[in-house]
Amino acid sequence: MTDDVSAEGGEIDAAEQRHAVRERYSDIATEGSSSSCCDGDVDAAGDTGGSTACCGDTAPESMTPEDESRRLGYDEDDIDAVASGANLGLGCGNPTAIASLEPGETVLDLGSGGGFDCFLAAREVGPDGRVIGVDMTPEMVERARENVEKNDADTVEFRLGEIEHLPVADESVDAIISNCVINLSPRKPQVFREAFRVLGPGGRLAVSDVVQTAPFPDDVRLDPSSVSACVAGAATIDEVESMLTDAGFIEIAIDPKAESEAFIRDWDDDRDPSEYVVSATIEARKPR
Template sequence: MSNTSNSKNDDAETIDAETRRRAVRERYASIATDDTGCCDDSLACCDDTALDDRAEQLGYTADERDSVSSGANLGLGCGNPNAIASLDTEETVLDLGSGGGFDCFLAADEVGPDGRVIGVDMTPEMVERARTNVEKNDVDNVEFRLGEIEHLPVADDSADVVISNCVINLSPDKPQVFQEAYRVLRPDGRLAISDIVMTAPLPADARNDLDSLTGCVAGATTIESLRTMLDDAGFEDIHIEPKEESDQFIREWDDSHDVSEYVVSATIEGHKPAR
């Protein structure tokens, strides 16, 4: 059996791929259409104060929070991918699973008016919300496209940077996600991803629970498996760094388990070789 197949076995494969996609789409459609902006039950009333507190835990500065109009930050991430992306002006950035667009708008400010940011999300309601946020944030270098991150609606060799925030763990085919990211990156392009990694086997009831899956827990895979997927896709200079301090917010994700015993947030980086 190939290394890639072994990597896929780390996922909650007892739940079939179509069921997983449907559950994820339904959960995030509900979040996108909730007028309160409520992202999860742990954020109390999901008011601005709670969202600001969560953003600080994830590594966003007060200036970053305040630079984006309300409605884009849904408190759904597990890190700040822009903090590791080292974006330059005039670059093209692709955000996998862009949600309400918060990270896209931050990236747009970094790449400037001559740069470009593309967000891709598989949930129509979330794409609609993000497009509304384009008008609220008065930007013209950001666009949002409907599509699955395993089949990106983006041309080959067209992005300088691929970012993502706590989304790839939701995919039933992570190797395909990284192959697609490699395809769309220009030579010498780079990944800058925040996501969840598994540090210990989850209890069976959590791994087979759809709420745990859509809550960014049951779909987590190990650092070793992620490294194999990235290497198989062709990436070099792979660097995966767990963020132990993330247990401060991860333990709030599940009322029945302290999931911080099993998963942790991490930064995931890699480069596509220059030709």
């Protein structure tokens, strides 16, 4: 399996894909208010229109990030625990709920956005733990850093970088979380190799992401905005398992969530993305 999505059956150039993703989330970071990222629908060119579901294109007009988070599996304690501005309603699940974080651990969040999952992880690892968020969008990193003070989270830091080239030392992390971000990468095998590199022996990966369940039609597969909306970049379960195995992971478990159809259906006004993708929990471990 090659690294570049353009060599895996799609014709979208890797650079074009990265540009579409960066533009989309740059606009979400700067245009979203402190209480909602659903103020404008952002396409690959950075234009805004109606409401946005952030991972997808559209959501009900009255949907707030808090409402979206409830649909993704966060409870009221999670939502209330983080100051406004960090929860942008992004994602397709709740990775902190499956990560089994322990006090004192070091946690890495791939594609950390406004920092919501990082601040939740900080609660779990406590004052002796550490949380690192990595995001490739400067505007997101800036926003997340502003949220550190709001949340009195001095054990959390945010770094600018690509998840294919993590600015993190070898074997320095106990657990990796991520929320609907790995599908956005044009080089997913490299993402998993980097995850393996930075995890210490026995370290674990616990992410929420979308997986492909049916072939994409051309109007989805060739649309940069469908890639940046967490749809057209999804790999199949078999592909994800193969990439994890090739990277060296063991104890791989990929669990599709049928109930995710309810919110994935809202990601696009013109088509039903739930016909092609489903949210899944993806867990794996680095051998000791």
